[in-house]
Amino acid sequence: MQDSKPNDPQKQATQIDNFAAALRGEAPLAVGDVIQRSWDITLRALPMMLLGVAVLIIMNGVVSGIAESVFPMEQDQPDPRNSIFQSLLSIIFVAPFTAVVTLMGLKNARDAKPGLECFAEALRCLPQVLAITFIMSVVVMILAALFFFIFGIGAIAVSLVLVTAIYFQFAFLLAIPLVLERGLKISRAIIASFLVMNKKMFTVLGIYVVLFIVIFISALPLFLGLIFTFPMSFNVVGVIYNRLIGVPNSNAELEQQPNEAQL
Template identity: 25%
Template sequence: MNDNKLIVGGSLTDALTGKYDFSLKSVIEQSFNVTKNHLGSLLGGFLILFGINVLMVLVLINFFSLESFENSLELQFLTSIIQAVINAPLLGGLMLMGIKHSVDIKTKTTQVFDGFQRLMPLIVVSLIATVLNIILTLLLGQLHPNLGLLGSLYLTVVLALAMPLVIERGVSPLNALYYSFRITHYKLPKFIVLFLLIMGALFLAIIPFGLGLIWMLPMIYNLIGVVYKEIIGVTVIEKGRPEPSDNISI
């Protein structure tokens, strides 16, 4: 039997014209249920990401003192750029895993490295988003520190779908950033509320010695996958096998 491609969920064409909607309650409930079934692989992926970032910090500390980090905006900017480059393919891998989970496709921890298949586009998206975030935060921060935080919040929300579009659909970096900006603005208040709910949940997860992060961090990326599925849709290949988690793949 030939494999058949199909879209599960929303439509990119409809999303770009604002013809979509999603329920905050529904996507959170779906994400919770998805995380129950697909926790281990994402958790393992986060441990890999965490380990690489710890190694990066140790390397930087060998070259620069903590005092120099605190007193040099240039060094902080450089560190953010390095972090954006190193993390981009791994974050892309985590997002792809969350997207697969949204359509009940099982993943393995090693699939966190799948982002390297789209290495340069993911790095370009990450660099542009990081630079824009830094510039907007600094400019608005000159007026008032809270405005800088609001600017960072705004960019984080409106560009949230860029990496998923690159890793799942193969959209070019500039188009992915534009599409994400355009799509999110149709329902911007709802996206902001969802982001604030995530931040609140993360804060609560940190309280019990950080143990809640074991659940919350994977759930966030499953949530991204669910939202992406509901709005843009996930391209899957139907293979005609008996188990739902085995008969489709991205």
């Protein structure tokens, strides 16, 4: 990545509270800024993030193995319900470990060095993380079932399911970070994430298109580049959050923002 000037905003964390502005759609967000900033901060805490990613990958393998044994899929007559249960089980039980690496990305984005305390901090929010993940997964699965019921198993239904899954993935993107960083209740975190992300949906889509290209290129030389770009993907979430939401001005404002009128 090309270096920025020393006092370039891309080199700096957002240190003001942008939450109210983000709810109004007034907080700035640029594709190049997010990608550049995410790359710049990746090396700083790479060892700790690699530890978090390693735990995430291991737990994902363990949970997937358990899900396959509890809800087996017969090759001759696969049961679609078992496939759904496998996916739901994997998503929900891996979510706490994803939250740990997400929290590391949030700390990186605001220039705070992440450490082992991220595991304890993220696990303290375990009920909220599980609830948000469950709600998102169930909403997507209900809509997917509805599309397949209406259009049958074909290209139209598959396309609608894919678009729906991508939309809700982005719409919920800030919900867990808002719980981890600001301690918002589940409902307020989801509503706030929807309000903020819907105003920046196309910009975020552009960010992830560029990120996908970067990850794809990094995987070409024996997958070695993924050592940097996989942790970078969590920093992207942290930078999007930092640019849009910023940091609270005081501890008191953690309870005040966003207010009921804004949500």
